[in-house]
Amino acid sequence: MNQQQTALHPMTPHELTQILFQKQPLFILDVRNESDFRDWKIEGHHVDIINVPYFELMDGVERVLDKIPAGQKVLVVCxxxxxxIFVxxxxxxAGIPNVHYLQGGMRAWSEHLEPVKVGDLRGGGELYQFVxxxxxxxxxMVVSDGKAAVIDTLRMTDVxxxxxxxxxxxIVHTLDTHLHADHISGGRMLAEQTGATYWLPExxxxxxxxxxxxxxxxxxxxIGSSTLSIHPIYSPGHTIGSTSIILDDTYLLTGDILFVASIGRPDLAGKAEDWVGDLRNTLYNRFKGLPMNLIVLPAHFGSYIELGEGGxxxxxLGDLFANNPxxxxxxxxxxxxxxxxxLPPQPHAYQEIRQTNMGKITPxxxxxxxxxxxxxxxxxxxQA
Known part of the structure; x- marks a missing residue:
């Protein structure tokens, strides 16, 4: 193997996340099949991405060489x-420098969590967002006086x-703002691992x-012996039990009711017609009565455009009432x-995910x- 070939090295999901957070330019060659690429791909402010399935490149990469911009970092993804690695x-x-492959592929990308500090709490303590x-x-994760609470925990509990x-x-508390349908909650598992108390809307x-x-x-x-406390606020609509959280009189953790660029959907339990009134009342009446300077922290985002400073x-809340469609x-x-x-397509396997989060099945x-x-x-x- 010559010197140029030894330059190949992996890019970890953490390294890729930082590139996207910092809005650095990146060229991605995604070699998965077309249907997987159309359904889900890596996106970012300065990401240029093309899809050429692996089987089309097995005999040579000549067809993509003229598509790769000169002098730009290249990431191959499968x-x-x-x-x-092969591509x-x-x-x-073929003489293309600065080539990387995504370590662990899209499987690892799907499961990577990146902690980002949101801010310091007024009574002492810190708040972190895991992206x-x-x-x-x-x-x-809310941290105060040596104790922590984790809210809307994902299944990668080791993080x-x-x-x-x-x-x-x-960790002394884990909380789910609602019964999730798009991902498997790690709240109960984390509580069992740490001896924490697990909370869920009744x-x-x-x-x-x-x-x-x-x-x-x-x-x-x-949380701890400090004055910090979490105030739940009933906010149905995405689910009948959806409960938001006011933290430190500063932050409003909205679960899947209100996002930065959108609002929650009411149909994932088959109750769209039943819950649409609850959704509207929560958003247009209940939240309208809250202080407009609260910082909204949702449980999801729909596009890289919603990533702010540092990810x-x-x-x-006031800005969302002015700008959120x-x-x-x-x-x-x-x-x-x-x-x-x-509505957009429902999440993959959402019924099975709900059953898992109820404890009815154990995949x-x-x-x-x-x-x-x-x-x-x-x-x-x-948001497009």
Missing amino acids: AKEGSS AEKLLE RIGKGCLSY YTEFAGKLGVS KDAEEVQFPYEKLEEGRDIR KVSAR GLQMKDESEFRRAVTEN DAEQQHEMEIGPNRCAVHE
Whole structure:
């Protein structure tokens, strides 16, 4: 192997995430099949991406050489990394410099979580957002006085335990703002691993097969011995039990009810017509009565455009009432049509995911991965 070929090295999901957070230019050659690429791909502010399936490049990469911009970092992507290594080596042999492959492929990309500090809390403590950039999921860790609470935990629970270990804090609470349908919750598992208390809205828990504490309005959840507390606020619509959280009188964690560029959909439990009124009342009445300077922190984002400074996803509530298209429909019939008709496709395996989150089925790790493949689809409007 010559010197040029030895230049090939992996790009980790963390390194790719930082490139996207910092809006650096990147050329991606995705060698998965066309249908997988159309359904779900890597996107960013300065990302140039093309799709040429692996089987079309097995005998040579000549057909893509003139598509690769000179002097730009090149990343080859496939499902699990094997095909991308083969193609990346061929590109190096053809004289293309600065070639990388995505370590672990799109499988690893789907499961990577990147912690981002949101801010310091007024009574002491910190708030972190965990960005699952490959799938658009967001979860949170509230830290105060040596204790921590994790909100809308994802199934990659080792990320939270390792991060808590680095901070020197113990996880004492895990909370789900609602019964999730697009990803498998790690809240109950993390609680079992750490001895924490698991919280779930009672109205979403009618069919769950395990014990939980009721996440309900008027019941504060203390963290540590400090004055920091979590205030649940009932906000149905995405699910009948959806419960938002006001933290430190500064942050509004909205789950899947309100996003930065969209609003939650009411149909993932087959109850769109039943829940549309709840959704509108939560967004247009309940949230309208909250302080407009609250910082909204959702459980999902739909596009890289929503990533702010350092990768953080957030917005002032007042700005969302001025700019979010889901909050501009004054006519109730218009709103009803928007959230019940012409919705995006429902999440992959969402029924099985709901059953898993209820404890009705227990898929193994590989099955859980397959159930979560693809983007999240919890929103009514996706920002292009």
